[in-house]
Amino acid sequence: MYGLVNRAVQELVIKNFGEDVWHQVCRKAGVEVDLFISNESYDDSITYDLVAATSEITGLSAGKILYDFGEHWIIHTGHKGYGALMEAGGKSFSEFLINLPNFHTRVVMIFPKLRPPEFAVSEVAGNSLCLHYHSERVGLTDFVKGLIHGLGNKFKVSTRATLIASKSDGADHDVFLVEWWEE
Secondary structure: OEHHHHHHHHHHHHHHHOHHHHHHHHHHHOOOOOOOOOOOEOOHHHHHHHHHHHHHHHOOOHHHHHHHHHHHHHHHHHHHHHHHHHHHOOOOHHHHHHHHHHHHHHHHHHOOOOOOOEEEEEEEEOOEEEEEEEOOOOOOHHHHHHHHHHHHHHOOEEEEEEEEEOHHHOOOOEEEEEEEEEO
């Protein structure tokens, strides 16, 4: 993953738990990087190790940390790293999700070594749709739920993302039923 991702993990840990906890996380994870360079590629294991260490030190589940990280990614990192792309993604929650399959196509132009997930949308109706998540990376469903919640906050709607098909249960990709309503 790119340094931008690990930097965002660092920001989230420091924001929620302080610098001392971040240093404990790095020691526990065996991460000796003082500064993650946003556009440099790092091994995925670093990110997973940071999340696992944060879980162990804070007592929060890895799922909760990933969920919070997904929300943080949209609200903070997305605007800093992809501001114009985020704004071009759509004027509403549903429009953004429908346009999501095109988002990473544009991001790859900025980060050429990126191995992004692929999203697809189906069964669009009123205030719900199915979001299909294809990724070579495992264990990130809570992160995707956090992303969806963060997008809901961005567009001032309440959301619910229910995992209805899962790679961990034998499906070839994860599928979320995403529902939203005005706050």
